[in-house]
Amino acid sequence: MxxxxxxxxxxxxxxxxxxxxxxxxxxxxxxxxxxxxxxxxxxxxxxxxxxxxxxxxxxxxxxxxxxxxxxxxxxxxxxxxxxxxxxxxxxxxxxxxxxxxxxxxxxxxxxxxxxxxxxxxxxxxxxxxxxxxxxxxxxxxxxxxxxxxxxxxxxxxxxxxxxxxxxxxxxxxxxxxxxxxxxxxxxxxxxxxxxxxxxxxxxxxxxxxxxxxxxxxxxxxxxxxxxxxxxxxxxxxxxxxxxxxxxxxxxxxxxxxxxxxxxxxxxxxxxxxxxxxxxxxxxxxxxxxxxxxxxxxxxxxxxxxxxxxxxxxxxGATGSGIDQDKVQRAVATAFGHLYRRQTAQLHRPDVTEAQLQATAACTKGGGRLAPQGAGNDWRCVVSWHLPGIAAVGSATYQLDIAPDGRYTADGDGPKEVNGYFLVRTATGDAPNPLWQFDGTVALLPTTPKG
Known part of the structure; x- marks a missing residue:
């Protein structure tokens, strides 16, 4: 029962x-x-x-x-x-x-x-x-x-x-x-x-x-x-x-x-x-x-x-994951892509990232601090080359890097490259892609290309 x-x-x-x-x-x-x-x-x-x-x-x-x-x-x-x-x-x-x-x-x-x-x-x-x-x-x-x-x-x-x-x-x-x-x-x-x-x-x-x-x-x-x-x-x-x-x-x-x-x-x-x-x-x-x-x-x-x-x-990661080499590679890569975008806006002859050879030299705290970790006191000088021109171009950016690796790069001159938020194109003024841009730094260990 x-x-x-x-x-x-x-x-x-x-x-x-x-x-x-x-x-x-x-x-x-x-x-x-x-x-x-x-x-x-x-x-x-x-x-x-x-x-x-x-x-x-x-x-x-x-x-x-x-x-x-x-x-x-x-x-x-x-x-x-x-x-x-x-x-x-x-x-x-x-x-x-x-x-x-x-x-x-x-x-x-x-x-x-x-x-x-x-x-x-x-x-x-x-x-x-x-x-x-x-x-x-x-x-x-x-x-x-x-x-x-x-x-x-x-x-x-x-x-x-x-x-x-x-x-x-x-x-x-x-x-x-x-x-x-x-x-x-x-x-x-x-x-x-x-x-x-x-x-x-x-x-x-x-x-x-x-x-x-x-x-x-x-x-x-x-x-x-x-x-x-x-x-x-x-x-x-x-x-x-x-x-x-x-x-x-x-x-x-x-x-x-x-x-x-x-x-x-x-x-x-x-x-x-x-x-x-x-x-x-x-x-x-x-x-x-x-x-x-x-x-x-x-x-x-x-x-x-x-x-x-x-x-x-x-x-195998240690520390903040943000160091000088990673920041320089991230900024240089983003600048190379965005420079080509600006070149297309201005109807200039196209160049490739390989031709530009963009590099960045970044310091923190005006060089007084160890170049690692988050902060709004990063400064990067980006250099690049143009085919047929001997002079090396350069532009300065102030970086604010968050602890999670996201950064905002604010152009600090020269004016004709990144010092103004608009560029004059054939169809009128347009936003300047090099004036300010967002990016991200890889927190995990990375192996540079090449």
Missing amino acids: TATVSHAVVGRRVPVVRGYRFELVKLLAQWRIRLLALACWLAPALFVVAVSRQSTLPVDTLFGRWMHATGWAGPLVVLGFAGTWALPLMTSVVAGDVFAIEDRLGTWRHLLVAVRSPRRIFAAKSLAGATVILLLTAGLAVSSVTGGAMAVGDQPLVGLDGHELAPADAAGKVLLAWMCVLAPTLALAAIGLLGSVALGRSPMGLLLPVFVALALQLAQLLPLPVPVRLALPGYAFTAWNGLFTSPGQLGPLLIGVVVSLVWVVAATALAYRLFVRRDFTDLSFDGSPRRALTAGLLPLAGLLAVTVAVAAAGT
């Missing part, structure tokens, strides 16, 4: 697929999720169109200075903003509340009676939350691409080393960049699930992904050693920059994506372990900070230590 009853009870359990559909409908029925979906599918397009038609551009944002030139710059500007603010807030609203809402409404006992399996409830809620997050992220990407196409069009995109990407190549890399940020987004979502399970009705569970994202962003602004930077689960939010150099800086990006996926698995497993061991008969459950510390925070801290050790052993 006991075996028969147990078999009947198990047989009446709701399948995960039905539970998933039920949880998905519950999420999409919430007004805040609907508003969030509307914002994700409309706001990026409106933003890109509005900014692209203004006379001033967000030049302090990566690819912002190219929003007048190509529609593929807009999605990348939106991607930079999304990785900083939109995606963390989105994961908080969805994943950070997917379990806690049952505590607030007191509906756990009804759900357990209907489903009869905490494990299936966890799977259904986790999959539904991930689905909504993926739909919202897709909305941000599709909307920003649509806005760029409508406002500017399908023109080539200038990469972070000055080389030009054809529209088809730019489209593929923009799509890949958005796909790469799914990994850190899901890592924040998994942390949100953990907070929602461990902290119950406490608002800290809802805000946990935002706090973690802010902490990760602050950490990226610090002069951390390269292995620590790569081991942070949010590094892939910025590592997609490496897709837009030639050759691509894929090593840091792959490491960032793998680390994020490891965090997805670890945080989800910890949330699952806490959930299936929970006492659902306690209707006043309001989370357990001690349990969240011992079963959530400490294991993740241990995971961070392990990933740092693995990144250090696997990459």
Whole structure:
């Protein structure tokens, strides 16, 4: 008789697929999720169109200075903003509340009676939350691409080393960049699930992904050693920059994506372990900070230590990863590509990078400091040659290099090369590509060409 009853009870359990559909409908029925979906599918397009038609551009944002030139710059500007603010807030609203809402409404006992399996409830809620997050992220990407196409069009995109990407190549890399940020987004979502399970009705569970994202962003602004930077689960939010150099800086990006996926698995497993061991008969459950510390925070801290050790052993990187040789190669390469772009604007005879032989001599702090690490006190003098001309051309740049390797080069003369933001062309004044440009320094050890 006991075996028969147990078999009947198990047989009446709701399948995960039905539970998933039920949880998905519950999420999409919430007004805040609907508003969030509307914002994700409309706001990026409106933003890109509005900014692209203004006379001033967000030049302090990566690819912002190219929003007048190509529609593929807009999605990348939106991607930079999304990785900083939109995606963390989105994961908080969805994943950070997917379990806690049952505590607030007191509906756990009804759900357990209907489903009869905490494990299936966890799977259904986790999959539904991930689905909504993926739909919202897709909305941000599709909307920003649509806005760029409508406002500017399908023109080539200038990469972070000055080389030009054809529209088809730019489209593929923009799509890949958005796909790469799914990994850190899901890592924040998994942390949100953990907070929602461990902290119950406490608002800290809802805000946990935002706090973690802010902490990760602050950490990226610090002069951390390269292995620590790569081991942070949010590094892939910025590592997609490496897709837009030639050759691509894929090593840091792959490491960032793998680390994020490891965090997805670890945080989800910890949330699952806490959930299936929970006492659902306690209707006043309001989370357990001690349990969240011992079963959530400490294991993740241990995971961070392990990933740092693995990144250090696997990459051989030490220090900041920013040194004089890397900076000089990056600046010289970008200058060579952009000089050719300026030459085409002015209808001068074309030259190749090999003919230019562009080189850069860079110092930090006026030569008083060791030429390594981030800072806004880098100065580079770029030299180049033109066929048939004995004199060597030179131009000066002031560099502001961020700890993550991104830099902005500001032209400091001569005026006819990089000292003015416009150049006079046959069709009128046009932006001078050599006046200011963004670039990136490879943080991992590299082998110079040749």
